[in-house]
Amino acid sequence: MFMAIDYASPSALQSSRDRNELDLRSAGDRPLRLVADVAPASVLPFRMALSALGELIHSDDRWLDAASYSQVLDPVVTVHDDRVFFEAFSRDQSAYGVVIVDRTVLETRGEVRPGTTNIDFTAWLWGALGEMRSSRRTCLRLDPGGLELQTEKRGGRFEPKADLPEAWVRGFLQMQAAAVMPGTRLTLAPVDLLSAIRFLRYTKAKISPRALRYELPPGEDARLIIEPFEHEVPLRGARHGRTELRVIRTWGRRRLRLLEPLLPYASAARVYLKGRALPSFYVVDLPGVSFVLGLTGWTTQSFTRSAGQELSAGLGEADPILSEQALAALSARQVIRSSELAAQLGAPVAAVELALSRLCRRGRATYDIEARAFRHRELFATPIDASLEAELFPPDERSAAAARLLAGGLVRVDGCSVEETTSLRSFKTPEGKIHREVVHRDYRVRGSMPGAQRTEIVVSEAGRVIFGTCSCAFFAENLLNRGPCAHMVALLDASAPERPDAPSSRAASVPEGGGPSQWHRSTEEDEE
Amino acid sequence: MRDPYIERAKALHRELDRLLAAGLGDRELRDAIEGLEDRSLLPFVVHRVARGLLERDPILFGPVVRPRLLLWGYDGRGKWHRPWRTAVGKVDLEWLLRFAEERDDAPLFKAAMQLHFDSVAWRKRDALFRKELRSRFHRGLRSAERASLLERFAGLGHLDDASAIELYEAEPNLCKRFILDHVPPVEWDAHDRDRLPKLLDRTRSRDPLFHFALYRTTVGSATWRRDVQSLIEQASDAELDSELERRHPAAPPSKIGDVFALLLEKRGDAATPYVHRHLADTVRGIFGSGGYETLIDLARRRGDERLWAGLLRYVATPKEYNAAVRELVRDLTDGGSSRDRLLLLAGLGRELNFGRFSVARVQPLHDDVACALFDRAPELLDGVFKQHLFAGWHETYPHLLDRVLAAEHEDLLDFLASRFVTRGGFWVNKKLTVAAEKLSRYYEGLRRDPVVFAERSSNVLAQVPPFAIGSYDALLEGNRLARLLYEHAPVDYLASSRAIRDLLESPEIHAQRLAFRALALGLPSARRLAAENIDLLAATLLRPLHRRTRLVAFAALLNAADDEVTAAKVLSVAREAMHLPDLRYPKEELVGLIGRIVHRHAALRNERERNVVYRSA
DSSP, rough: EEOOOOOOSOOOEEOOEEEEEEEEETTTTTOOOOOEOHHHHHHHHHHHHHHHHHHHHHOOOOOOOOOGGGGOOOOEEEESSSEEEEEOOOOSSSSEEEEOOOOOGGOSSSSOOOOOEEEOOHHHHHGGGGGGGTTTTEEEEEEEOOHHHHHHHOOSTTOOOOOOOOHHHHHHHHHHHHSSSEEEEEEEEEHHHHHHHHHHHOOOOOSOOOOOOEEEOTTOOOEHHHETTEEEEETTTOOOSSOOOOEEEEGGGGGGGGGTTTGGGGGGGEHHHHHHHHEEEOOOOOOEEEEEEEEOSSSOOOOOTTTHHHHHHOOOOOOOOHHHHHHHHHHSSSSEEEHHHHHHHHHHHHHHHHHHHHHHTTTTTTETTTTTEEEEEEOSOOOOOOOHHHHSOOHHHHHHHHHHHHTOOOOOOEEEEEEEEEEEEEEEEEEEEEEEEEEEEEEEEEEEETTTTEEEEEETTOEEEEEEEESSSSHHHTTTTOOHHHHHHHHHHHHHGSSOOOOEEEEEETTTTTTTGEESSOOOOOOO | OOTTTTHHHHHHHHHHHHHHHHTOHHHHHHHHHHOOGGGGGGTTTTGGGGHHHHHHHHHHHHHHHHHOSSOOOOOOTEEEEEEESHHHHHHHHHHHHHHHHHTTTTHHHHHHHHHTTTTTTTGHHHHHHHHHHHOOOOTTSOHHHHHHHHHHHHTTTTOOOHEEEEEEEHHHHHHHHHHHHHHOOOOOOOOOOOSSSSHHHHHHHHHHHHHHHHHHHHOHHHHHHHHHHHHHOOOHHHHHOOOOHHTSSOOTTTTHHHHHHHHHHHHHHTTTHHHTGGGGGOOSSSSOTTTHHHHHHHHHHHOOOOHHHHHHHHSSOHHHHHHHHHHHHHHHOOTTHHHHHHTTOOOOOOEEEETTEEEOOOOOOOHHHHHHHHHHHHHHHHTTTGGGGGSSSSSOOHHHHHHHHHHHHHHHHHHHHHTTOOOSSSTTOOHHHHHHHHHHHHHHHHGSHHHHHHHHHHHHHHHHHOOOOSSSHHHHOOOOIIIIIIIOGGGGGGGGGGHHHHHHHHHSSSHHHHHHHHHHHHHHHHHHHHTTHHHHHHHTTSSOOOHHHHHHHHHHHHHHHSSSHHHHHHHHHHHHHOOOTTOOHHHHHHHHHHHHHHHHHHGGGGGGGSSOOOOOO
């Protein structure tokens, strides 16, 4: 257990013919307060976005196991001068959602105390949200409640005294590392994204490859390819400015269904792609409200486990004085860009970004992917110290050693050969059955570097090391039981340019005399 | 009767023999096997060729063989038998195990070991699992090899004290997780007994962290009670909570309430946080109250109202809960404490989350208690206790309904109507349909004033939860109130723009469909309201809807497209909807909608929609 939260009374939605009162109970030890009327035009978008967040909180794409019976982790809410935002993780911790409510649609009453806290968000409340109507005066109330309110309103809670596991905390902090990474931003017509989601809804690919392939051809709008059908969704108006073809593949596309209820009402949608098999972020704009969905590279990868380790490995040592100054500036302004802060503090941008990233890792700041700015957000009532930070982010010696090898230019890629396995498959699509030759590619990469005269890895299309050998002592002792050695990690990174994303299937015709039995039916369940 | 699969199995055996004799290359053979017409029976015959295929090419044929190794199968003569128990099968199985171990192929090893365990009786399988594991886990292995071995044996059986100690002593850090994952199961008649007691003893002082992890997983209720007793006697107030917490069993024992009561009695405030934290573990058994009575007596005596209320909401039966509410309602006076205590009893009870489903328990109020509460404090029944009114098979609230109707308490009437309006069909308590009939007469009376009727009816339908209606047709057949609100009066809802908006925003699809039907009527008010609500109507073009509902929505959209500005909005979304790949989307009707709109507003036609008149050259 990392920390525990307790609510004096449960959250509730009280609705009558004239009023909706959404009382969200925050943790008892956080001094946050906001009471506001929601503008009528934004009531429905607010309800839909919160319902989508509820769907995300309860969603779980794993097979049912003991962990599936665990408790749902409540969202975190932050009140700032310009926005109120609710953040949460899915139960399998592979999806992250944020509901951002613009403060211009909230008419506040009484004192507003900015801050961050967990809120009680039960399944019952999630269901009750459907009773909110824009024709009624809608009041949002965020405060800890307390004993007085407990007896005034309703009985207290026992189960929500939630123990927040370390994994959850680590996930929240890793999320920042993913958001800060440079990437590609595409502005989409909501209906194009909806079209891709609908295609997936009606067309199930039960075998690999099951990636979404974003293609960014120079001088043209981006397009989205759904594998293995090679179904193309043109992304009209998705400008990107690339001068050469760029292809980015992401997996775990079924999780995009979380956006489906919002897209028919959306005015705009954007996607932030960080790279192959890396996290991606989708933003859907509704009147006065935005919904951000962050997805890990693939479904079984969670923000709270391995996903983040690699992402945060590059962090160097931040200047503690600069960190303090950055925190003070953030506390005063709530939101600030790293370049502005660098100018204000007279420090190099890189050093300031390092200090801000370190604050993110300590739960004291968050990165706003839309504004490309850092925001002040105290995730914990008592900020974590350096020792706890070290416990949450244990140093990964292998990643660090790999980074040193790469930085020193010591990694030599001796060869990268592609091994293709093809199979003929038939798929059902809305247009009828199609036949395609599916290509599974593995890349066999050989290389050498100091400490390992011969390293060889086999990399899947998703960029994962699926097999490898190395002449180093670590491999001799552990084989792959503790994951790849530092040399394999370095070779993986060094060979990335030699492993291009190619189409995963080709058109195929039915062989003469070949009936259905000549085709592999798409019934095998593969790993993504 | 002859097994219809026998002939198919025999044919499949023959086909496999033919393929193997055909001299095909490995890849062709694999494709031919995967492409067999009758592949569904392959798992029942693959035992004959498994070894041969794996010997040819384990990488190519591994995926063909591995997932298809079953205990039972057909032999070449179509006889149903256990192939791995035959003389040939035993030899093949031995080879499979050796082969999987040599290649460190954990999935194949697991599959083969399951077949091997089948050779002994069910109760002896754990013993065989331990014997096989210990025979391999000798001290000569390196750490990495041991890790591979444990991975191969993961999930195949359970450890006993001796084997767990052997693993722990050989390599503690590597084996801790494995031991915790393979503790012996609780036997149905031995809940009191500890599992792995010797290992528990051995780790107590050497490795406290692992000891308590093991303790929480394996401790029997007798030992736990004894330990709690000694903590009660010896632990200081400062350490009591943490000591209790690290001994709290992962699976709460029966009658845990008695232990909680003992703790509170002996240690009072020092034990209160722990008891509150684990109150939800107090569960009623089939034959006993799980210590509920003792605990609630104590809560009353100590004046611990939080505990008392929690027990009533989480653990009490509906009868006990209602008795408590009844007593408090009887004592309700202005400014008295009964009101505060009553408020503590309102709200959710136990919440269960599993997979993508979440269930919350709410104690239902009985009719007489609801009546008493309505008489003494109607604002409570209409407020925090509203969610405790659950009309169903067991409770139909006939007296409460009479009282609320007599008092014309509009909010409560609308709420009750929203519960009764969804009850219909063959399996529903007929008293519910009688109540719905009473309410239908009341709402029929409201039709004298169309605005009042529209707003009250929409308020009823707004409170119907999504997916509350199973069979709509059966509901209409058996529920007069549903017929009135859903079917008879769509035109009446046009009297109030607010009612229409509320219905359109409802998450319940039948309420939305009612609004579409009203907005599709050929009346000026319908056209005006449709245009006012174009933001919601246009979205229906992109939402997944049943065909019947979508066609009504199309009609409403056509009404909305009366003026050119609104028509342009509808057209832009309709043209986008043409690109949706939805199955069964009525695209012809969508084209019809677009055609009618551009016919009405010629200026909105795009290049391809303009008329082309061909003349002879």
